[in-house]
Amino acid sequence: SQTIHQWPATLVQPVGSPLSLECTVEGTSNPNLxxxxxxxxxxxxxxxxxxxxxxxxxxxxxxLSASRPQDRQFILSSKKLLLSDSGFYLCAWSVASEAFFGxxxxxxxx
Amino acid sequence: xxxxxxxxxALSVPEGENxxxxxxxxxxxxxxxxxxxxxxxxxxxSLLLIQSSQREQTSGRLNASLDKSSGRSTLYIAAxxxxxxxxxxxxxxxxxxxxxxxxxxxxxSVSS
Numbered sequence: 020s021q022t023i024h025q026w027p028a029t030l031v032q033p034v035g036s037p038l039s040l041e042c043t044v045e046g047t048s049n050p051n052l053x054x055x056x057x058x059x060x061x062x063x064x065x066x067x068x069x070x071x072x073x074x075x076x077x078x079x080x081x082x083l084s085a086s087r088p089q090d091r092q093f094i095l096s097s098k099k100l101l102l103s104d105s106g107f108y109l110c111a112w113s114v115a116s117e118a119f120f121g122x123x124x125x126x127x128x129x
Numbered sequence: 130x131x132x133x134x135x136x137x138x139a140l141s142v143p144e145g146e147n148x149x150x151x152x153x154x155x156x157x158x159x160x161x162x163x164x165x166x167x168x169x170x171x172x173x174x175s176l177l178l179i180q181s182s183q184r185e186q187t188s189g190r191l192n193a194s195l196d197k198s199s200g201r202s203t204l205y206i207a208a209x210x211x212x213x214x215x216x217x218x219x220x221x222x223x224x225x226x227x228x229x230x231x232x233x234x235x236x237x238s239v240s241s
Contacts, residue, residue, distance in 0.1 A: 025172075051226065051227065053229065061233070062231050062232060062233040062234065063218070063220075063231040065228055065229065065230065068227055068228060070227065076227065078228065107170075109172055109173065111173075111229070113222075113226075113229070116161050116178070116180070116226060117161075117163065117175060117178045118163060118175065118220070118222070118229050119175060120165075120172040120173040120174075120175075121172050122171060122172040123170075123171065123172045
């Protein structure tokens with residue numbers, strides 16, 4: 020069966036520090052991969068999606084970037100975190116259109 | 130630009146009631162529509178997926194309908210239980226299959 024791993028579960032980082040969140044999928048090949056952010060009181064915002072290795076599309080210009088070095092690995096990064104980057108980050112994958120989500124990373128920038 | 134709206138934002142019901150959650154979307158050119166459940170501080174659990182050519186899907190006490198032409202979907206929960214308390218999210222997938230756009234959710238509280 021397919022599973023998705025996302026880590027860490029929680030993270031507290033100072034302003035200006037770098038960020039790397041990792042997501043891996045098992046049990047499937049060539050999935051579409053997504054990064055979402057859920058801020059307090061707001062809906063889920065699509066940040067990036069990828070349809071293949073090295074193929075990244077950005078939905079919202081901001082302080083973050085994404086990379087897909089392997090078929091089932093998706094990484095969300097930042098060189099310098101801002102306070103406004105705080106939120107709940109969710110990785111998702113889809114094959115044949117149904118989407119499945121990881122358990123999320125709670126990021127607090129202080 | 131696709132926008133998804135969910136009404137109501139919050140709902141409180143006593144155990145045993147049947148209830149309906151509403152979702153509307155502005156662009157009817159969708160690939161599918163998916164309903165999710167989110168418990169506090171957790172990720173999303175997929176509940177039901179309706180392809181654009183389908184009218185409804187059922188899983189246990191849950192039934193989701195889709196009227197693509199009018200841009201509406203409903204999630205019907207029968208005989209609600211306290212364990213159903215969560216936030217329910219509706220999302221539509223664009224025709225290219227690349228962007229899943231979410232509503233802000235309906236937070237359901239079922240009291241025993």
